[in-house]
Amino acid sequence: MSLMELRKVWGSAPLLAVSVGVFIRDEHGRVLLQRRGDDGRWSEPGGALDPGEDFLTGARRELLEETGLTCDDLALLPLPEGLQDGPDLYGRYPNGHEIYVVGRRALGTLPAAALEHAAPDDSGETLELAWFALDALPDLSSNANRRSLSVLRARVGLPPLPLAPTPPPPPLGNHLMDLRKLVGPRPLFSPGANVLVTDDHSRLLLLRHGGTRKWTLPGGGLEPGETFEQTAARELLEETGLTAARLEPLEMYAGPAYRFTYPNGDTVDNVSVLYRAHGVTGDLTPQDGEVLETGWFGVDDLPDDDELSGELIRANVRHWREGQSTQP
Structure with missing residues (x-):
C-alpha cells in the first residue's frame, strides 16, 4: 500500500516513509534543489517508493516527475553514506502528517544547461528549480535534506549542517503488526x-x-x-x-x-x-x-x-x- 492509502486508515500518526533522495550535481559542483509546493522551502527531488519498487527505479521516476529530467549516470550512493534512517529524520508536513524517512540516497550529474529543459509535472510539488553551491544552501525543508546534503558536503571538506530539534521517537512496539490490524x-x-x-x-x-x-x-x-x-x-x-x-x-x-x-x-x-x-x-x-x-x-x-x-x-x-x- 502507498503512504496515501495508509493515511486513510492510520491518520496523522508517524509512519515509516520508505523513500529515495535524488542528488544531481553540475560541472561546477552545485546541487539541484526544488522549492516545494507544500512548505515553500527547498529540498532535493525524491519521495516515497511505490509498492514493489526498487530504489533506483524510484529515483528515476521521482526525478522525472519533479523536474522533467533524466540522468544517465544516476546511481545509489554506497553504504553507509547512502542510507537514510534514524530519529533525526522525523518530519511533520503542514497538514500534520508525521513520518520517519528510511531509505537510500542517489547521486548523478547533469550539465548546468539541463535546467533550461526542466519541466516538472503539474502536481504542484515543484514550484521552482535552481542550482546551489554546497556552501551556500537555501532554507531547507527537513532534517532528511540536511543530513543528505551533509553527506555531499563532507565529500568536499565542508562541515555538517545543523539539524532541527525533533520529538523523541515512539516507544518500541510492533509497527507492522499495528498496521496489519487496519x-x-x-x-x-x-x-x-x-x-x-x-x-x-x-x-x-x-x-x-x-x-x-x-x-x-x-x-x-x-x-x-x-x-x-x-x-x-x-x-x-x-x-x-x-x-x-x-x-x-x-x-x-x-x-x-x-x-x-x-x-x-x-x-x-x-x-x-x-x-x-x-x-x-x-x-x-x-x-x-x-x-x-x-x-x-x-x-x-x-x-x-x-x-x-x-x-x-x-x-x-x-x-x-x-x-x-x-x-x-
Missing part, C-alpha cells in the same frame, strides 16, 4: 535488517522460524525512529541472545524480487539491510516461540533454496557464500 494482508513495506553471524569454524548461523518453519537469518523489522543498525542489534539479541561489538553494513535489498507472502497470507515488500556481525559474544539462546531451532552451516552443507524463508534470505545467504568462495 489493512489486512495487503502488501506493506517492511524495512528491516538481517545479520550474518559466523563461528570460529566459518559456519553461518541460521534460525528455523516459528511462523514459516523455514531457515532464516537473525533479523526483523525496523520501528519508527530506529536506525537499521539498531534494528539489527536488537533483533540479534532478541532472537539469539548474542551481541555484536560491531555491525558492518554490506548490502541493501529492495524491489519486487523481495516481496514475501507469509503462510497466513500477509504480504510484505522487504526493504532490508544486511549486516555482518563482528566480535560476537554471549550464549546462543533461541527466542522462545519465534525460533524453533538453530544451526551452524558451512558453505557445502547449507539448506536448499526451498528450505530458506524467501528470496530475501536466499539473496543474503548467496552474498555470504560468494564472499566465502573469494577468501584465500
Whole structure:
C-alpha cells in the first residue's frame, strides 16, 4: 500500500516513509534543489517508493516527475553514506502528517544547461528549480535534506549542517503488526535488517522460524525512529541472545524480487539491510516461540533454496557464500 492509502486508515500518526533522495550535481559542483509546493522551502527531488519498487527505479521516476529530467549516470550512493534512517529524520508536513524517512540516497550529474529543459509535472510539488553551491544552501525543508546534503558536503571538506530539534521517537512496539490490524494482508513495506553471524569454524548461523518453519537469518523489522543498525542489534539479541561489538553494513535489498507472502497470507515488500556481525559474544539462546531451532552451516552443507524463508534470505545467504568462495 502507498503512504496515501495508509493515511486513510492510520491518520496523522508517524509512519515509516520508505523513500529515495535524488542528488544531481553540475560541472561546477552545485546541487539541484526544488522549492516545494507544500512548505515553500527547498529540498532535493525524491519521495516515497511505490509498492514493489526498487530504489533506483524510484529515483528515476521521482526525478522525472519533479523536474522533467533524466540522468544517465544516476546511481545509489554506497553504504553507509547512502542510507537514510534514524530519529533525526522525523518530519511533520503542514497538514500534520508525521513520518520517519528510511531509505537510500542517489547521486548523478547533469550539465548546468539541463535546467533550461526542466519541466516538472503539474502536481504542484515543484514550484521552482535552481542550482546551489554546497556552501551556500537555501532554507531547507527537513532534517532528511540536511543530513543528505551533509553527506555531499563532507565529500568536499565542508562541515555538517545543523539539524532541527525533533520529538523523541515512539516507544518500541510492533509497527507492522499495528498496521496489519487496519489493512489486512495487503502488501506493506517492511524495512528491516538481517545479520550474518559466523563461528570460529566459518559456519553461518541460521534460525528455523516459528511462523514459516523455514531457515532464516537473525533479523526483523525496523520501528519508527530506529536506525537499521539498531534494528539489527536488537533483533540479534532478541532472537539469539548474542551481541555484536560491531555491525558492518554490506548490502541493501529492495524491489519486487523481495516481496514475501507469509503462510497466513500477509504480504510484505522487504526493504532490508544486511549486516555482518563482528566480535560476537554471549550464549546462543533461541527466542522462545519465534525460533524453533538453530544451526551452524558451512558453505557445502547449507539448506536448499526451498528450505530458506524467501528470496530475501536466499539473496543474503548467496552474498555470504560468494564472499566465502573469494577468501584465500
